[in-house]
Amino acid sequence: MFAKRYENRLNLQKKSGLYRDPPEFDGREDRFLLLGGKKVLNFASNDYLGLSTTEIAGTQVAENFRKFGSSSSSSRLVSGHYSVINRAEEAYASYFGYEAAVFFPSGYQANLGILSTLFEKGDTIVFDKHIHASSVKGMTLSGAAFYGYNHNSMDHLAKRLESCGHPQVAVLTESLFSMDGDLLNVAGLGRLKEKYGFIAVVDEAHSFGALGPRGKGIAREVADVALGTFGKAFALFGAFVLLPRLFKDYLFNFCSPFIYTTTLPEAHAASALDLLDIVEKSEDRRSHLADMSRLMRRRLREEGFKVSGDAHILALEIGDENKAVRVSRKLLENGIYALPARYPTVPLKQAIIRIGMTALHREEDIRLFVDTVRRICDELESRT
Structure with a gap:
C-alpha cells in the first residue's frame, strides 16, 4: 500500500516535470565539476568566493x-x-x-x-x-x-x-x-x-x-x-x-x-x-564576483532573456517545468551545469534556470553560457 502510493506520486512528478534525479558527479576542480571524465562548467554552486577548492x-x-x-x-x-x-x-x-x-x-x-x-x-x-x-x-x-x-x-x-x-x-x-x-x-x-x-x-x-x-x-x-x-x-x-x-x-x-x-x-x-x-581579506574576490555577476546579467538581457537578480544569484525565466528540465539537460550535454528550479522551490509554472555566480568565473565562461543557452532556447522554440 505504501509502495504503491510512493510510486504513483513519483510518476506524477515525472509527468509534470517535477521529478528530481540529479546527475552524479565524480568530483570538482576549480570552477568545474567532473562528470564521466569530462569537465563541466559549474553555474550551480553556492561557493560564492570560490574558497572551497583553494x-x-x-x-x-x-x-x-x-x-x-x-x-x-x-x-x-x-x-x-x-x-x-x-x-x-x-x-x-x-x-x-x-x-x-x-x-x-x-x-x-x-x-x-x-x-x-x-x-x-x-x-x-x-x-x-x-x-x-x-x-x-x-x-x-x-x-x-x-x-x-x-x-x-x-x-x-x-x-x-x-x-x-x-x-x-x-x-x-x-x-x-x-x-x-x-x-x-x-x-x-x-x-x-x-x-x-x-x-x-x-x-x-x-x-x-x-x-x-x-x-x-x-x-x-x-x-x-x-x-x-x-x-x-x-x-x-x-x-x-x-x-x-x-x-x-x-x-x-x-x-x-x-x-x-x-x-x-x-x-x-x-x-x-x-x-x-x-x-x-577576500575583498578582491568579492569585487570580481560582483563584476562577473553584472556582466552575466547584462549579457543575458542583451540576448532578450528575462533575468532577475541584484547580485550573484540570477534567475533566468523559463516558465514551464518540463522546458526548464530540457534546457538544463541540454546545457549539461554542452558542458555546462545550471540548476532547473521548479515547484515547490519556486511557484508553479514559474520555473527558472538558477545561475549561481562565483569569484572563480571568467568572462569567457559567461560568453559560453550565454551563447549556449541562446542556441538551446532557439532550437527548442523551433520545435514547438
Missing part, C-alpha cells in the same frame, strides 16, 4: 581535523561544550556586530531551531512569501500565528502589520533571496520596524561573506536575529545564528534541535576561525 582553505581545515579529531562525540550540553567553539562563536558575534552567536550543524536545522523555539502560540510571525523552506517549517512548528506578505513588498508588509493588533510580532525575511536573487529593501524594513516595533529575523545565508563591507551582509541595521551558513561563501559546512545574548541562553535551555544533537566538532570551530580571517 589550497589554503583545504590545508588549514585538514590540519584542524588532524589536531582536534573528527567528532565531538556528544551533544553541546553533555560534554561537547568546548572552549574553541565558544571562542569561534564569540569571534563571529563580534565580527558581524551582535552580542552572541550559536553554531548549528546545518542552515535547515538552524532555521528550524530558532523559529520553533523563540516563537510560540500567542505570537504572530509576518513572513515574506519567498522565504526558505526551512523557515516555513520552523514557524509552522512554533505554534505562532503566521501571515505572508507579497514578496519584497513593504506596502503589503505594512498592511499586515497594521492588522496584527498586538505587540508580540516578528517579521521573517531574507537579505538576498536564494531563488529570486533580489535584495531586501533594508531601508524600507527599517522604517516599518521603527514604526511598529517588531523583532526582525533575517536569513543572510546567501549574503554573508559575499556582500557588504568585509562580507558582513546587508541587514545588520534591521536584524535582531540573523542566520548565516558556512556551506556557501565560507567554504565549510554547518551554520551560525547571530542574536542577543539572552536569546542564546534561551536556545541552550529550550531549543530541541540544538539540545538533542551531537555538536559540530572542535575542528569545525577552529576552521571557522581560520576561514573568517580568509573571508575578511
